[in-house]
Amino acid sequence: MAYPTYERLKYLLSYDESTGVFRWNSTAYKTVKGKIAGTEHQKGYRKIKIDGFGCFSHRLAWFYVHEVIPTGDIDHIDGDPSNNRMSNLRDVTRSVNLQNAKTAKRTNKCGYLGVSWSKRNKKWIAQIALDGKQTRIGGYDTEIEAYDAYLARKREIHEGCTI
Numbered sequence: 001m002a003y004p005t006y007e008r009l010k011y012l013l014s015y016d017e018s019t020g021v022f023r024w025n026s027t028a029y030k031t032v033k034g035k036i037a038g039t040e041h042q043k044g045y046r047k048i049k050i051d052g053f054g055c056f057s058h059r060l061a062w063f064y065v066h067e068v069i070p071t072g073d074i075d076h077i078d079g080d081p082s083n084n085r086m087s088n089l090r091d092v093t094r095s096v097n098l099q100n101a102k103t104a105k106r107t108n109k110c111g112y113l114g115v116s117w118s119k120r121n122k123k124w125i126a127q128i129a130l131d132g133k134q135t136r137i138g139g140y141d142t143e144i145e146a147y148d149a150y151l152a153r154k155r156e157i158h159e160g161c162t163i
Helices: 006-012 057-066 094-099 143-157
Strands: 013-016 021-024 046-050 053-056 073-076 089-092 115-118 123-130 133-140
Touching: 006 013, 006 046, 006 057, 013 057, 021 057, 046 057, 053 057, 057 073, 057 089, 073 094, 115 143, 123 143, 133 143
Parallel strands: none
Antiparallel strands: 013 021, 046 053, 073 089, 115 123, 123 133
């Protein structure tokens, strides 16, 4: 991803930290001054095209406010990719960003984060990953028990956890 210079960014766009919205400052690119910048992209993220390059608005917001290009992932603390308020953004490592998962993957059949069914043990298994290493928390009679155990452990070991 190519970033514009900080001066170019401020010339083209204004950013409201309290709403997380970028608006065009100029009529560059045949835009209307004051119009909300960018388009919704994959999974609810917003992308703004500047000088031929698409930039995610959450990364531009960090740059706009802090005057430095983010070094890691920009994590949406509340998990909502459309909420680009500065209070909802943090520059974190990929590992910490992944730790902030709030919902199970689509492939998870029970729908609970960190929980799966063990045919062999006839139990709901809670397990968690940290630094690429999977750890089994335990086997439980119900999905809810397994999920509660998972959440308790997640809150202990995942610095990125916000649930």
